[in-house]
Every structure is written in structure tokens, then in C-alpha cells.
Amino acid sequence: MDIAILGYGTVGKGVDTIISAQLDGCAVTRILELPDRLVDGRMTASFDEIVGDPSIEVVVECMGGIEPARSFIARSLSAGKHVITSNKAVVAAHFGEFVSLADEHRVGFFIEASTGGGIPWIASIEKARRIDAISSFSGIMNGTSNFIIDAMLKDGSDFGEALARAQELGYAEHDPSADIDGIDVKNKTIISASVAFDVNCIHSLPVSGIRTITKADLEAFAAEGCVVKLLGRGVCRDGRYAVAVEPVALPEDSLEAHVPANFNLVTLVGETIGELKFYGQGAGMLPTGNAIVQDVLDCISGIRPSYHFDTQLDYDPSLLTGDYRFRSNVAPEGAEPLGERRWLLRAASAETARSVLDHVLSKDPSAFMAALS
């Protein structure tokens, strides 16, 4: 089976390495790269050459970003090629479109590497769904923000030092917004909800990040036996669903509280299986490469993920309702004072809490908010 890789960065190289070293019966025969980086006989700068090559049965997209990834994926599916991608941004934005194209052209669309890094998260949701309705999921899905919080707690670094260290280690980009503002987790939450609840998940969910978290915030939560983690969450009940991304204060005796460095921990809850948790590397050349190669192996075995997104579910933000803690110089609307610059907003939906935070941030850009679990 001949495979083309689009993009030869960290992940693309990892996939090439694993396939070449360990997989009999398939070979990476074409690689799409920039015109000034064609250092290997398999490389080309022309996508047309790849999509027009009938010997290529599988296209592995590791370019990231929306365009040209979206067009290349759509054209590959339309050309009857299976597509495997690690690109959460493009999957979250165009999942429904890709699934329709894959159906129409009777090919597979594989996304294991888009969410949860090396954790077999998408496959585990799909497997659980064969028997169970999934009633909720939640998880630490972004290694960079977990690394930052963990470093602040363990080394006493402040946010800026911890972020700089994450950048040095290659975990965070030069512009770290996608990680620390929750955008990366938002994409993974949309993908997880789509698969778990079989729904065309809304894109306008409430999203808060950890950009303004301080050592003092972490210490205040620690004094109450809690650790803050940035979580993506989804709930589905009685024909309704809700999703959100926000920092959550979790009990110190939870497993989540002890996830170190840039690891991920994701949880699903099913009716008969109960709670299942999965822990592993959230990113990196070999773990992400491994997830893609698992998809290649499934593809070779004739497995085709079957997404439909035809469950009729109403989006109901009230399903994710709880208490919120604020640290800010101004009083959040509807919140009770708890002490110096500390406030409690009771029984708010994630959506309400996010709009209260918006108002607070417009007056105190350093404010921080976390949900209480």
C-alpha cells in the first residue's frame, strides 16, 4: 500500500520513521514539501502530482492549519484516497464536510492523532459507543498548559518562566495563544463531542484559558485541597448536550491532579462500562506518529470509521452548570465576595460564567476564573 505524507515536520518525519522501520507491505512513496526543501527523491512541492497518482491509496496530512490542509484533504477524499490526519484545527472546523466526502467516495477518514496524542482516545470512544451511550467526557488535552501549571506548582516558577521553559523544550509555539487560551483544547473538545455524542458539535462553545493564572491563584486553591487543570468537557443527557473548555479546580486526590509535565489524561463515562480513563503523551514525534500509524494499520485491515453525526441533539448550556471562583479587582456580576479580590459565582452555566468573565476582563485584564468541580 503506497502512502503519501503531506508535510514533513516533526510528525511527518515520525510517521515516515515508524512506517519505514516497522511496517511490512506499505511504503511512503511521496512526500509534499516546500519547494526549497526537496532533499529526498520522494519529495515534491506539487499536491496535484500526489492527488493525480493512482498508486497512492492513503494520504497522511500532517501540515496543520486550515488552508491548504482543508482543500488537500477534500481533494484526496474526492479522488478516492483514504485520509489520515493529525490536524485538529481542520478536523474541528470541517469534520462534517470530510465525513460526507468520505462516505460519498467510500473511503476512510481517520483522526486518531488529532486528539489525545499517543492515547488511543478516539478509538476508545468509538469502541465504548458500540455498546454504551457516552454520558460525558472530560480531560486534560493540552500538554503545554499542563506543563506550565505543573512547573508553577513544582518549581515555584511564575507563569512567564514556566511558559518560557515550555517554549525551550519545544512544547509551546513562539505564539502560545492556541495552548494557553484554550483554542487547542476547544478543537479537541469539538472532535471528542462529535465522536462521543454522534453530533455535529457547535463551534461557539464557551472557552477560557490559563493565560492569567498566577502562583498566588494556585496557592489559594492548594490551601483548599485543589489543583487547577485546563479541561475540555462534554455532557449528553435526554437528547441535549453541552461542551465547554475552562480551568477547573480538582480535588488533590483525583488522578487528574497528579498528571505531570506535558501528559494528557482523558475520561469517558458510559452506561455499562462506567468511568474509563486514559493517560499518555499528549504530543511529540513518536506518540503522534504512533497514533497515525495505528490508523494506517486499521486502514490496511479494512476498518473504516463510521461517523454519521445524525443524532438529533439540542445544545443546552445549562447541562454544564456549577460554581465558579474569580480572582479580580472588580466584582463579577452576581458573585459573592469571599475575601480580598476573591469572589464566588454560584450555579452558573459555563456560558454564563464566560460572559461574566468577559465583562470582568474588560476592566481587569489580569483576572482569573476557574470552575469548582
Add this chain to the structure above:
Amino acid sequence: MDIAILGYGTVGKGVDTIISAQLDGCAVTRILELPDRLVDGRMTASFDEIVGDPSIEVVVECMGGIEPARSFIARSLSAGKHVITSNKAVVAAHFGEFVSLADEHRVGFFIEASTGGGIPWIASIEKARRIDAISSFSGIMNGTSNFIIDAMLKDGSDFGEALARAQELGYAEHDPSADIDGIDVKNKTIISASVAFDVNCIHSLPVSGIRTITKADLEAFAAEGCVVKLLGRGVCRDGRYAVAVEPVALPEDSLEAHVPANFNLVTLVGETIGELKFYGQGAGMLPTGNAIVQDVLDCISGIRPSYHFDTQLDYDPSLLTGDYRFRSNVAPEGAEPLGERRWLLRAASAETARSVLDHVLSKDPSAFMAALS
């Protein structure tokens, strides 16, 4: 697809419930029960009737114990029926025999429910092995012993009270030896090693349990920042492997230290995937039933686990070597005194530590030993 269930206890009932409620295209048509319990038209006390019925394609064995389970599984496979079992004792004892019979008669032999309860542990090892060599595994594989230790730590119960509570809740048997002496974990460790390392795993591994653990032992470890858990472990390196079952003192900031009640947490380490951890219910009607029904679904999809156990590996106990802490009235051979009744045995293999413990227990039957992680 017509299915027969052998044994209609908790697990058998769970399987029947899930299949009847959720699975189209297959039905439980026969159930093997004791002659005085035939309360359902599908029930028979005659295994001959089931094995001789050509309409039965799948036999689900939930009887437990070695005989007659061993004969019934062997005869079912020989009659060309797929077999799915939750019976860790019989799988650990006769895995190789069953795999040969399944190969010979071109049927599937499925064991997901034997190890890790509702956690997709066997499937996850098999999946990781498609790409990676598994270099080690370890895990909390027995819910009862985890429940006892957790209750002793959280409620201040002593061992006897915690065990009685586990028995009340139905987690522990009237005779709890298999759980508290490590026999249950031994079976699961043999099965995990067989699948992970593709080897006919030895049966005479070192096994220690938690029968003699006291609140004072747990407090002494807590003072050093550790929590004791009963672990099954395996290591494979350079053509050699080792396995052991023993209490291990783990750092308080490890995930394992925070596994509550009767949950399980199992870990594998692969070359490219790194560390993967899986957490869930270790037993119970619905989680174990779910694991069996996952095997039924795989069986229907035409998936056949392919075990071979033909990897040439030498058993080398020195691969599992570390320091051991003893609490005893007598000096363990080769150990240094640490304080009142406390001793440290350095750089011993699990096998050596177990034989030192045997000698200690012959003089002080209340002695306790744990490995330091």
C-alpha cells in the same frame, strides 16, 4: 449469531442483559446452569447439548475455576465454536493449550474480560504491539486489595474491618485468599505477560500479598511520602523477561497512589508510544459483561486474536531487582536494620526477596514486605 453462556452468576447475567438489550443480530439461545436452577427455557444442565448444537457459534464461559471450565472451553474450541471467557484462573493455567486448539480449529479465543475488568487492557496491549515492542507493564489489577488499602488509609479501618467491608459489598469472597494473597493478580500477570511479550509465561513467579499489612505499615510509608499498592509487573529486555506480584511503595504524587476503592489502573510502556495508562472498574456485573460483549462484537466483525507465544525469551528474575522494606520481629537475611522492627534489603530480585520473606514468615507470621519503587 447464536450464543451460549456457561454459568449464570453475576457476570453471565450481565452478558445476557447487555446482549438482549443492545445487540441486534445475535441472541443468547442456551445457558448452562445447575440442574436445580433451570428457571428459563434457554437453560440446560447438559454441556453435551450445547456443544452438540450446531446453531451455537459462540460459547461464553463465565463459570470460573479450573474444572469443568477447562474441558468445556477445550471441547467448545474443538467443536469449531469461538470461545470468550472471563475466567483468569483457567486462562492463566491453560492459555497455550487453548491457543493451539483455537488455531487448529480456526476459531477465535477471546480473553478481554479475564484481566482488568471493564478496562480494554488486553485489546490495548495487542494494539500497541502492532507497532511497538512492549518493554514493561505494571498495574493495580485487583480491586479488592485496592479497596482494603484505600479503606485503611481513608477511614482508619484496620485490615480486618476493611476486609469485612469489602466482603459486605460483595467485592471479596468468603475466602478472600485469592485477592489478598496475590493469586488473582498472579493469574492476571501471567495473562498480561503472555500477551505483551508473546511468550508462554512461567507459572512459578514470585508472589506476595497484603494479608499482613497494618495501619502502622501504611503510616510508616506515608511518613516517607509513599502509598503501598499491590502490583503485578513484567519486564522484557534483550531476549529476557521477568514477572512478579508484590506490594510496592509508590510515591504519593503517582497516579497509582490515587486509585480509589475497587478500581484498577494498568500501565504499558512501548518504544514509540511511551507510557500509556488505563483506569476503570476492575470487576462487577456490567464492566465485566461489557468486556465480554466487546469480544462478542469483535468476534462478529471477524476479528480473531492471534496469539502465538513463539518468542524465544529466557526467564531472568534479575530484571526485576530493587530495594525491599521489611517489618518483622526477626532479621531478614542480608537486610540492614532501619529502626524498630524495620529492615532494608538492598538490590534484591523479586524472587530473592520472596524467599527471604518466606524465611522471615516462618518465624514471624505477621511480617510484611514491600518493594520500593
